Amino acid sequence: MAEGHAQSFWSRYVFSTDHKIIGLQYLFTGMFMGLVGAFLAYVFRMQLAFPGESVPLYGVVTPLQYNALVTNHGAIMIFWVAMPILIAGLGNYFIPLMIGCDDMVFPRLNRLSYQIFFLSTVLILASLFVPGGGFGGAWTAYPPLSASAQYNHTPWGAPLWLIAVALEFVAFLLGGINFVTTVMNARAPGMGPMQIPIFVWMVVIASIVFMASVGPLVAGAIMLLFDQLFGTHFYDPKGGGDPILWQHLFWFFGHPEVYVVLLPALGIVAEVITVFSRKKLFAYKTILYTAFATGIISFFVWAHHQFVAGIDPRMAHLFTITTLIISIPIAEMTFAFIATLYGGSIEFRTPMLWALAFIAEFLIGGVTGIFLGANATDIYLHDSYFVVAHFHYTFFPIAVIAGFAALTYWFPKMFGRHMNETLGKIHFWGTIVPFNFVFLPLFVLGAAGEHRRIYSYEHFSQLFTPGLQNLRVLATVALVVMLLFQFVFLYNFIRSLFAGEKAEENPWKANTLEWAAPSPPPHGNFAEMPIVYRGPYEYSVPGRPLDYWPQHVPQ
């Protein structure tokens, strides 16, 4: 459409309204922030393994800095890596392609959403370098600690951090409204609700869940900002406020947020395993309904984060029941994914390895969640490294494993070139194996009573034993190894951008509409706007010469 007339670099890549450019902007910002978050993890893991030593490339880690490191690692990895890559980046790039239209319904709103997100990125990075240092009250920002510089000693870091998070929410609210409206209204002719690829469904459900849950926290953040900047007492009992209120507002958002990032990751896995096992997705409708069920139940479980936070013990019963119930739809979805492999013809390309690894690793994260959802065991495990290990076994598969699955799967579409398969496999094994050595020890440490956000265990005689310290060293060494292997990916990614083997339109022989567009898709996406004839997962249909049957191909 807009091809033909000359565009400057700025209007083409920086102020573009094209969903693909905006998607890439989100993607690259997310990947950059991933490096920042990984560096923070490296610094505090080194401090834990070798307490008091000067960390190479950083220096001595003081308790104040340690708090800022873990706080910003958590916030960055969730809000600036998982969200922008999985939802905003891939969602922006692939929703219009997968539903067969030329752009988002509100391209300029889309651009605004990225610009707000970019501003929030700048603010969160700046908050690490202001006088007093970055905010160190944990990503949950419990007041009164987060509400007053008197307590947290970060007069600049805390408000900046909070403003950055709030802006990030605004960006994703705008983006989410755009996604939902686009999918509701702009689908290609013939694409009924049951012909929408699961990934698109998942992003939509995630956006709705995000939208419905984040509101109270936005209100809560305004109240917290009042406390920080004007010294009011919303959360300070000395002025009649209540710190528990923030915890409720935070977790009312915070728990659905887990599913906000989980669902798109599951969608990516669904896309990849069907393509590389040449199988129809097992029980599409069931998967869809379980996703809806998960989204709804996720609003009923939030206080399981607060079992020991001083809430009424009778309420804990209700939240235990709902929390264990939410395991049912997720388990069912996992069964459906495993069942999809049955009778397939599985080809072990790099994206498929990532997708299979997602299922295997996410299972560990899933089953260990039961220990934490059961209120009585949570008394002991709450805020211990068991929790840390548990949610890294969910978030790492979500943000990193599914992220790499998506990047390697869609790379040919996004950049018109293939990534190197050998390097991809080296990177895969170099990430997956150390990953387990990072977090399996943490389960043991957590079960031994080690708590989170403690910069050194030297003052705890039961925890500073040689055996436990060796586990900490093991986790740190594995982390360093894993991080080093990421350079393989970076090299492969950058090299393939310019020198990778050229990719055709549909290299994986996939069904969904994005593969009907040229690689990379031009402005306007499709040479001819597609019309949809069938669902997205018609692989190996009996009686057809080809083992795939794209959505837009008539009989």
Added chain:
Amino acid sequence: MGVVAALRWVLLAAFVVCVKFPAFADPLARGRELYVLCSSCHGEHGQGDRQRFAPAIGGLPQWYVETQLRKFLAGERGYHPDDTTGLQMRPMAQAVYRDGDLQAVATYVASLRPLPAQRSQNTGNASRGQTLYATCAACHGADGKGNEALKAPKLVGQADWYLIDQLKKFRSGQRGAGPGDATGAQMRAMVNVLPDDNAIADVVAYITTLQP
């Protein structure tokens, strides 16, 4: 754990070569690194911060800073349940508990240039305070510059609110009554010459008139 232990030594050895030596060779450099922790309350230049109840420490003699840190570490200071600020300082001393670190911080603090003290609205009478100060002068010196031989710290240049606060703590037993704190016990005895809050205000008013 044999492999893990081996890996640990390899990594540690790597540190010793790249990082550790330069820092430890120079306590001032190590102290500067560690001082980041102190600076969030005591300020970048050790000027103190009344909001955080943090006294001015820049330029205090090395021996005094080290002694007080050791007292905090051992629980001779910051032991009393009502001494909120002392209880906040005590864990901070634990953060530099390693040999060498504590001296390094003290060395760095001593190297800082003292800044003019923050003043509060102390309404004490300096001329009455001068009479009372005679007792203090025996150890802290007529000029208030302190005396290392008698373990008496420098008083001039310190913020008046902090001096008042500490004198009150000595009187109530929140400071100086810790087990094994011999110099603190001496000071507790001396505080008896200040019968009430007015006397404390007066003597501190006099101390603030002394020239650094």
Added chain:
Amino acid sequence: MTHASEFQVPLATRRSATGIPTGRLALWWVLASEIVIFGGLLASYIMFRLHHPHWADEASHTNIWAGGFNTFVLLTSSLFAVLGHQAAEQGDGPKAARFLRLTVLGGLVFLGVKALEWSGEIAHGFTIYRDLFWTFYYAATGLHGLHVLVGMVILALVAQDAARGKNLHRVELIGIYWHFVDAVWIFLFPLFYIAR
């Protein structure tokens, strides 16, 4: 701003698989997210209000006449907004613009009364620091006032377009937003003024 002038409405914007025009559909989602933002704030307020019985005394110092007058002003401006929509649907851009400008005027009066009310309260010592009730009062009415302000700016822009007969569908959209702001005030008024 060359990029803005080159902007073309994509095909996606013109599709409507649901039958609801894209702009209106998106607006409903915006309002849905606004409901939870105000909902979170007001739910917190109600809980604190019931927790602290003495807030009833504090609430008796709010100016019920100013609040009541503002309710009247917002209701009236809502009427203008909807009449503007009616005019726009009949294709009468200039008439729609006149109604929208009356709506802006309503917003202006609302904010003016609000400013007088606040300055009176602050002068009498009912500042944001006096009690948590007043913190909530200023936070909630302030957030609402911000929405009024934003609405006025957009109304003015839409009116300018409408006067020239452009983008008439936007008259309905900004109207719906304005009614939502009105509906929020309908709840703020009893919560902070009437209930004592």
Added chain:
Amino acid sequence: MSGQGTEATSHPNYVKVYLALLVLFAISVVGPLFGHPWLTLVTAFGVAAVKATMVAAYFMHLNIERRYIWYLLFTMVAFMGLLFAGVAPDVLAQGGQNWRHVRPAQPAVGHH
């Protein structure tokens, strides 16, 4: 004209709706003046709910909008009810099983 396919619809008499709203508004102001708590509740909040519904139905045209927009907005309100129900036992209550609200313990050392 709109290019968005806004279907022309028959408009209700907006002035009548407006007058009804004004009457309700007057009730909501007068009702609480009697000082009965239940009357306040009904007149202030019950009437507010009626007014908001009328604004939504007639001014925002929800009465002729697709049904699921109602459901959408209602779901959001329901989630707020859920939030309230989940939080009130901790924040609204003065105490519960094994816990109670108190004025916080002040630091024993005063500095001012």
Added chain:
Amino acid sequence: MLSWLVPQASTSARDIDWLFALILVTVGFWFVVAQAALFTFIFRFRRRPGVAASYISGERKEEKRWISRPHALVIVCDVVLIVGALLTWKAVKQDLPPADERIRIVAQQWAWVFVHPGPDGKLDTEDDVRTVNDLRLKIDTTYHFELTSRDVVHSFSVPAFRLKQDAVPGRIVTGWFRPTRLGTYDIQCAEICGIGHALMPARLTIETPAEHAAWYASRSAQGG
């Protein structure tokens, strides 16, 4: 199973360890089954020349059974775990057995202040003993504790008791424990509370009644 890593020093530690083992066995079963199925399928259905994939929609009734049957079994397991968790919670956190003694715990940045009832066994009397970061308890005595905070949220955590409870300013939370094993154990703060979060470790000493009385006597001799 947790007792391999941390000693069990209270009655509730036993209950919680039992629940932990129950969950471990149940989810362990599911974990093994799911991983076994996953890896079996991956191995068995790897691409082989000439073998095409089959077409299974998963929408037919007999196919849906593959997931609806495990689904039903998951629900059964969930019910078992929920019942176990709720009963344990009720015993550990919700219902307080009659107290032999009461103690008060006040958290602050960054120390724990413990108010012991003194030889008379009653709080708020002359002979109360206040300590900083040093908690002394009699073995086989049921204690009720009153927990609060002076400034920010802290969390009182005794791993050997499997006990954790946030100390929230503005509210007093009551709980209980009954020490069953002599020795000294760590007390940690489990909720981030500022710079000194890692530096407020306290010690818990469980003593015989005789030792406990002797400690009280030594405290009053010091005038503490």
